[in-house]
Amino acid sequence: MFEEERAQAYAAVSELCEKAGAKKGQIVVIGCSTSEICGDRIGSNSSPDMAKAVFDGIYAALNERGIYLAAQCCEHLNRAIVIERAAVPDKEIVNVVPQPKAGGSFATTAYHRFKDPVVVEEIRADAGLDIGDTLIGMHLKRVAVPVRLEHKTIGRAHITAARTRPKFIGGERAVYNDDIK
DSSP: OHHHHHHHHHHHHHHHHHTTTTTTTTTEEEEEEEEEHTTTTTTTSSOOHHHHHHHHHHHHHHHHHHHHEEOOOGGGTOEEEEEGGOOOOOBOOOOOOTTTTBOHHHHHHHHHSSSSSEESSSBSSSEEESSSOOOGGGGGSEEEEEEESOOOOEEEEEEEEEOOOOOOOOOOOOOOOOGGG
């Protein structure tokens, strides 16, 4: 069930990792509206079965690369983050367990599928994928840069991707890491 959406999620995250230059140990934040994937308005039709399929595709793509998945909860949990404890050893943990209609089906699935899940209020991820216009920007490092993907949708949900880069400091005469060969 939902094999097409699982495959689309895998392909989109794989492409994001490639184009963003994501490296082992980094964090990719995912905001996911299963309602939007199913063609409904965000927050109106949470689908645990769709969440499981999309999660499986995303988690497989990230695990192959040794990259951590950060699952953004919905606005009812202030867009808190479900993540593996190993990815955020020094972060303050909050006491909540997401549910399909209070956190969202995707975050709930992540919480139940991770080996050692924790929930934190915020992170600064290296890259991200927004599935269904869930607004992941608050969880990206500065400076966020758009990543143009060939994959534009998962199911019926619009997707937007981003990577981050260090801030440029010093003006026009500065030498940046990218300039040093």
